[in-house]
Amino acid sequence: xxxxxxxxxxxxxxxxxxxxxxxxxxxxxxxxxxxxxxxxxxxxxxxxxxxxxxxxxxxxxxxxxxxxxxxxxxxxxxxxxxxxxxxxxxxxxxxxxxxxxxxxxxxxxxxxxx
Amino acid sequence: xxxxxxxxxxxxxxxxxxxxxxxxxxxxxxxxxxxxxxxxxxxxxxxxxxxxxxxxxxxxxxxxxxxxxxxxxxxxxxxxxxxxxxxxxxxxxxxxxxxxxxxxxxxxxxxxxxx
Numbered sequence: 001x002x003x004x005x006x007x008x009x010x011x012x013x014x015x016x017x018x019x020x021x022x023x024x025x026x027x028x029x030x031x032x033x034x035x036x037x038x039x040x041x042x043x044x045x046x047x048x049x050x051x052x053x054x055x056x057x058x059x060x061x062x063x064x065x066x067x068x069x070x071x072x073x074x075x076x077x078x079x080x081x082x083x084x085x086x087x088x089x090x091x092x093x094x095x096x097x098x099x100x101x102x103x104x105x106x107x108x109x110x111x112x113x114x
Numbered sequence: 115x116x117x118x119x120x121x122x123x124x125x126x127x128x129x130x131x132x133x134x135x136x137x138x139x140x141x142x143x144x145x146x147x148x149x150x151x152x153x154x155x156x157x158x159x160x161x162x163x164x165x166x167x168x169x170x171x172x173x174x175x176x177x178x179x180x181x182x183x184x185x186x187x188x189x190x191x192x193x194x195x196x197x198x199x200x201x202x203x204x205x206x207x208x209x210x211x212x213x214x215x216x217x218x219x220x221x222x223x224x225x226x227x228x229x
Contacts, residue, residue, distance in 0.1 A: 032215055042222055042223075043118070043220035043221050043222045043223055044205070044207075044220040045220075046217055049217070090155075090157070092157075094215070096215075100162065100170070100209075100211075101149075101170060101173070102147075102149075103159070104156075104157035106156055
């Protein structure tokens, strides 16, 4: 069965510091991989996605993520966090064939301190 | 429209009452998905449509939940006889294609509170 694990429930970083949010998945084959951000009271916004090819993908708002097949991981990174990055971040996987719904991790809440 | 629209934003129901939520997908998107976010973080897939046809309903609680996507109308998710555990934020998403490679655009959600 598919599963997505985000081990960190809550992370606090200082503004300007670097950030890495962890995501591990369990899937029968390499799935499509996504990171979404959810600001308070808002829906989900896609930050970036991995389908194939270069394992380092660039997204919006200065985020990037690296797919590591050997570790079944897709960690999200940002070199310098801004206060506006405070939000909930969700990693998700989608099947390459068959069902097209997404499976989400339980999210990581990011707090940014001045 | 250019965004997925969901109404109402908030819905409060007494236990046992009916709740109906609406979703207008982005124009031109033929796939609609409903997700339930409980306990603040856990997203659960409920059902998806291809136009007006149910595509995947493996996540739907069969007894009290139903959903429709009729031509020229917003899609709807209806819960008969709501229970306390139905309290959640319900998100609708739409996309242009069938498999997950096609980006799903999410609406702002409807917060359902069952008292």
